[in-house]
Amino acid sequence: MPAPSPSGAFREVRLHVVTGKGGTGKTTVAAALALALAAGGRRVLLCEVEGRQGLAQLFDVPQLAYAEHQIARPSGGGELWAQAVEPKAALLEYLDLFYHLGRAGKVLERIGAIDFATTVAPGLRDVLLTGKVYEATRRRDRGAPHYDAVVLDAPPTGRIGHFLNVNEEVVGLAKVGPIRNQAGSIMSLLRSAQTAVHLVTVLEEMPVQETQDAAAELHRIGLPVGAVVVNMVREPLLSPAALAAAAKGRLSVTKVVAGLTAAGLSGHGAGRGAGRGAGTVGASAARSALRPLAEALIAEGMDHAERVRLEEDQRAVLASLQRPLVELPALAEGVDLGALYLLAERLGEQGMS
Numbered sequence: 001m002p003a004p005s006p007s008g009a010f011r012e013v014r015l016h017v018v019t020g021k022g023g024t025g026k027t028t029v030a031a032a033l034a035l036a037l038a039a040g041g042r043r044v045l046l047c048e049v050e051g052r053q054g055l056a057q058l059f060d061v062p063q064l065a066y067a068e069h070q071i072a073r074p075s076g077g078g079e080l081w082a083q084a085v086e087p088k089a090a091l092l093e094y095l096d097l098f099y100h101l102g103r104a105g106k107v108l109e110r111i112g113a114i115d116f117a118t119t120v121a122p123g124l125r126d127v128l129l130t131g132k133v134y135e136a137t138r139r140r141d142r143g144a145p146h147y148d149a150v151v152l153d154a155p156p157t158g159r160i161g162h163f164l165n166v167n168e169e170v171v172g173l174a175k176v177g178p179i180r181n182q183a184g185s186i187m188s189l190l191r192s193a194q195t196a197v198h199l200v201t202v203l204e205e206m207p208v209q210e211t212q213d214a215a216a217e218l219h220r221i222g223l224p225v226g227a228v229v230v231n232m233v234r235e236p237l238l239s240p241a242a243l244a245a246a247a248k249g250r251l252s253v254t255k256v257v258a259g260l261t262a263a264g265l266s267g268h269g270a271g272r273g274a275g276r277g278a279g280t281v282g283a284s285a286a287r288s289a290l291r292p293l294a295e296a297l298i299a300e301g302m303d304h305a306e307r308v309r310l311e312e313d314q315r316a317v318l319a320s321l322q323r324p325l326v327e328l329p330a331l332a333e334g335v336d337l338g339a340l341y342l343l344a345e346r347l348g349e350q351g352m353s
């Protein structure tokens with residue numbers, strides 16, 4: 001069964017979580033999605049939580065701070081803001097907010113208690129990071145949401161389940177009180193139709209396997225899987241008929257030689273004889289000289305056909321997840337700011353914004 005189309009599927013979503021196997025393009029896709037969402041005149045916050053400064057590199061701006069600041073103004077009056085959420089700063093803010101520990105928090109920091117808490121207890125780190133993202137998503141100004149959408153460049157698939165579900169553990173630990181309430185509210189948002197966890201992958205076996213595993217895990221813990229974003233898709237270089245022939249080893253050396261000759265290749269300068277007779281002999285010598293090149297090209301064509309076939313298999317596996325599938329091209333020049341806008345446009349065209 002083909003995967004459903006994403007058109008408009010995420011219109012209600014306020015928190016877009018972007019995960020995927022390491023290196024598949026989470027940061028790139030999160031940034032492109034945030035741009036796509038902002039393009040229609042919306043105010044969008046893009047958050048990173050891994051302390052990697054990947055977004056600053058991508059947008060070619062100085063290091064992102066904990067404080068939110070605007071990094072792009074997409075067309076149509078949109079605003080893109082960004083923030084590097086950092087557990088230490090989040091803890092200080094949290095202590096201040098809940099316990100009014102403004103100055104006392106600074107003392108805790110000076111004696112190393114904040115470092116201790118955020119590094120020794122990795123669970124606490126995730127509680128703080130998700131808490132901050134929750135706060136930004138729910139923030140309101142005069143009754144209206146401050147941000148129309150928040151996009152999170154999230155931890156990779158291997159850690160996403162624990163990262164997003166950490167507040168469930170807090171609910172279990174804190175039986176009553178503000179911490180339990182806060183954790184409960186975070187889980188309610190994450191489980192609601194206002195959240196979508198998008199899975200980024202490339203068409204290779206390992207990342208596709210991780211995508212399947214992550215979808216199953218998210219499903220099991222009751223978190224909504226959004227789209228499957230197939231990144232770095234390469235168009236087949238041959239027509240479907242040529243691919244089928246190549247896969248069966250049926251590409252003809254004679255035809256490839258004829259094609260090379262027609263393209264003006266003469267094979268090591270052979271075929272440049274003088275006179276009519278010499279011309280005929282020369283042409284046949286040129287064709288023989290082109291044979292090794294034609295054979296090498298056919299071998300490459302077979303490898304290419306095999307790769308395309310394997311990619312089709314992976315695409316079928318992804319389609320079986322029954323989530324909207326969107327595709328982004330592999331950009332030969334890499335991803336600069338201009339490329340990011342192009343990827344954003346592709347996401348928009350496929351109904352992601």
Ligand SMILES: Nc1ncnc2c1ncn2[C@@H]1O[C@H](COP(=O)(O)OP(=O)(O)OP(=O)(O)O)[C@@H](O)[C@H]1O
Pocket residue numbers: 020021022023024025026027028029054156231232233328329330331332334335
């Ligand atoms: N569509 C694309 N076309 C070409 N290059 C791409 C594309 N998407 C991502 N890349 C490149 O692939 C590399 C990995 O991308 P990115 O940093 O977004 O992945 P990631 O999943 O966030 O990685 P990490 O796990 O390290 O955080 C980068 O060099 C990026 O520029």
Ligand SMILES: [Mg+2]
Pocket residue numbers: 026027028054153
């Ligand atoms: Mg990244």
